[in-house]
Amino acid sequence: MSTGCVLVAAGSGTRLAAGSPKAFVVLDGRPLLVHAAERVLRSGVCQHLVLVVPDGRQDESTALVSGLAGAEGVVLRAVAGGADRRSSVAAGLAALPADVDVVLVHDAARCLTPPEQVAEVERAVRTGAAAVVPGVPVSDTVRAVDVEGVPRGGPIDRTSLRLVQTPQGFRREVIERAHALASEHGLPAALAATDDASLAELLGAPVTVVPGREEAFKVTRPLDLALATAVLAQERA
Numbered sequence: 001m002s003t004g005c006v007l008v009a010a011g012s013g014t015r016l017a018a019g020s021p022k023a024f025v026v027l028d029g030r031p032l033l034v035h036a037a038e039r040v041l042r043s044g045v046c047q048h049l050v051l052v053v054p055d056g057r058q059d060e061s062t063a064l065v066s067g068l069a070g071a072e073g074v075v076l077r078a079v080a081g082g083a084d085r086r087s088s089v090a091a092g093l094a095a096l097p098a099d100v101d102v103v104l105v106h107d108a109a110r111c112l113t114p115p116e117q118v119a120e121v122e123r124a125v126r127t128g129a130a131a132v133v134p135g136v137p138v139s140d141t142v143r144a145v146d147v148e149g150v151p152r153g154g155p156i157d158r159t160s161l162r163l164v165q166t167p168q169g170f171r172r173e174v175i176e177r178a179h180a181l182a183s184e185h186g187l188p189a190a191l192a193a194t195d196d197a198s199l200a201e202l203l204g205a206p207v208t209v210v211p212g213r214e215e216a217f218k219v220t221r222p223l224d225l226a227l228a229t230a231v232l233a234q235e236r237a
């Protein structure tokens with residue numbers, strides 16, 4: 001039995017608008033994909049790592065990651081992603097060998113996720129959870145509004161809310177069944193962009209929330225790259 005991580009890195013990075021696919025945008029001299037993979041490898045919990053990248057960039061991606069510390073003894077593969085995140089995750093799942101029983105699904109865009117977070121999610125699955133997500137408290141006041149921006153109801157009690165990050169961890173059969181169901185039957189529009197744990201929940205699998213970390217924020221817009229640069233500088237200080 002072993003743990004496999006599907007690292008999805010096949011998105012185009014439209015909102016970052018940096019001129020290349022987001023996972024290949026350089027931060028402090030190295031692509032985001034390399035930062036993300038390095039932290040997954042440093043967690044020491046994965047025996048298999050599948051990089052899901054834009055088609056044509058598989059060899060380049062394997063070469064970038066294979067020399068990283070922690071890559072020794074880890075089976076590395078790179079496969080082409082799909083048109084949306086869900087199909088990229090599905091392509092990664094299909095590349096996992098039979099002996100993998102715990103699967104982590106991680107966004108390369110969360111490139112500074114601490115190795116401890118990867119290890120904690122993995123441990124929660126190993127010790128019995130079906131589906132695990134890291135979540136961080138919400139610090140802003142949150143309101144629901146209608147299409148015109150007019151408030152609906154009062155402010156929402158943010159103490160009960162969590163911003164959900166990755167890696168998300170699953171017993172293999174749970175994530176595989178969830179993706180099979182979504183691709184067989186499709187999803188209502190409201191659920192089309194949902195995360196992997198929400199797919200698993202549609203099957204009735206309970207989702208466990210473990211504490212996330214601020215450093216696992218997703219690089220989405222240009223300001224996030226500035227934050228990532230600052231976080232790396234702080235790590236080195």
Ligand code: CTP
Nearest residue numbers: 008009010011012013014015083084088108109
């Ligand atoms: N992703 C993927 N395949 C896709 C779309 C997204 O592998 N077809 C991955 C991205 O590479 C990223 C993660 O899913 O690591 C989260 O997606 P997001 O932050 O939305 O990245 P992009 O889709 O690249 O960005 P944008 O939505 O701004 O285009």
Ligand code: MG
Nearest residue numbers: 011012013085
């Ligand atoms: Mg996207």
